[in-house]
Amino acid sequence: MTTKDPAVQEFWDELRKTTQARIGLGRAGNALPTRHVLELAAAHAAARDAVHVPLDVEKLVVQVRGVGIGAPKVVTSRATSREEYLRRPDLGRLPGDATTVPHTPADVGFVLADGLSPTALNHHGAALLTELVAQLQDRYTLAPPVIATQARVALGDHIGAQARVRTLLVIIGERPGLSVADSLGIYLTHLPVPGRTDADRNCISNIHPPDGLGYAEAARVAAALVDGAVALGRSGVDLKDTSRSAALGPLSVHELH
Structure with missing residues (x-):
């Protein structure tokens, strides 16, 4: 033009x-x-x-501790460097030391993972976790959070199984693009165990206020999905976002399909 x-x-x-x-x-x-x-x-x-900019783990630990659901445990995947993490996605899905995660049986667990944008977690991770806790703490027991480095989404399955949480929310830095470099996603897995696939998860994407999805709205959708997963007994392709129907009253299990 x-x-x-x-x-x-x-x-x-x-x-x-x-x-x-x-x-x-x-x-x-x-x-x-x-x-x-x-x-x-x-x-x-x-x-x-x-x-490539590393996650500021020390700062994030302080911020996450301040959310009030316990001191976070820091773990890493089997990827030993950022270069290996980018070349070997499979290593980012496997735990390097997930067995050090304590057994903390709870309704909901949280993993804050650097993913492909540690910058996103640096910018938004603690604030998003704060909103999630505010939405969930009155109805569910919450496990102390875990911070995971060199992590892919599936690493959360190992962490969730080790911690023995019923529903896991992985907050992870999304692949940056030329419009947004600091976007977060939330991946929800009900009954997390190693071997879960993407079909077993629900994703809330594009979380990066002020231009993307806000913390409160993302947390509201996540809470509705947790409710749905508990009622349905599973997450993934059979579970739909019903958060916009909340004003119409509670839905039956059949309506969650």
């Missing part, structure tokens, strides 16, 4: 307010304007940094 017509420019300016996608950027000759080229390069650098 060109930017000579003010009406056209105004149209694209308004449309860009509704999305983080790079649309209607105009051109300078046969290329993008220099400003947008530099913004793209900066976004690419931020995405790369989000993957």
Whole structure:
């Protein structure tokens, strides 16, 4: 597009307010304007940094302890370095020392995992956990949280089984992109054991206020999924998000299918 017509420019300016996608950027000759080229390069650098900048474990431990459900246990996967973690996803799914996680039988357990964006966990992890606890603590017993490094989602199955929690919420840094480098996801697994697949989980994605899903809304959806998993006896493809139906009253087990 060109930017000579003010009406056209105004149209694209308004449309860009509704999305983080790079649309209607105009051109300078046969290329993008220099400003947008530099913004793209900066976004690419931020995405790369989000993957490689280490999780600030000490700071996160202090923040998570302050949530009030116990001192967190720190574990790692079998990936011994960030480079190995990126080359060998399978090692990120296996525990290096999950047997050190104490038995803390509870209704709900939490794993805060660095995933592919430690930056996301640095920015949002403790605040999201705080909202989850606020939504769940009146109805369920909560296990002390676990912080996992060099971790993939499936590492949570080993941790949850070792801790003996009934439903596990893995809060993990999502793969960064050129629009968002610090987005978190929540993966819910009911009755976690090694060998669970993605079909056994429910995911809440794109958590990164102010532009993405907010902490309170994400926690509300997660709490509804926990309720549904308990009622249904399983999580995954058979469990649907019914949080938007809460105002209509409780749903039966059959309505959760």
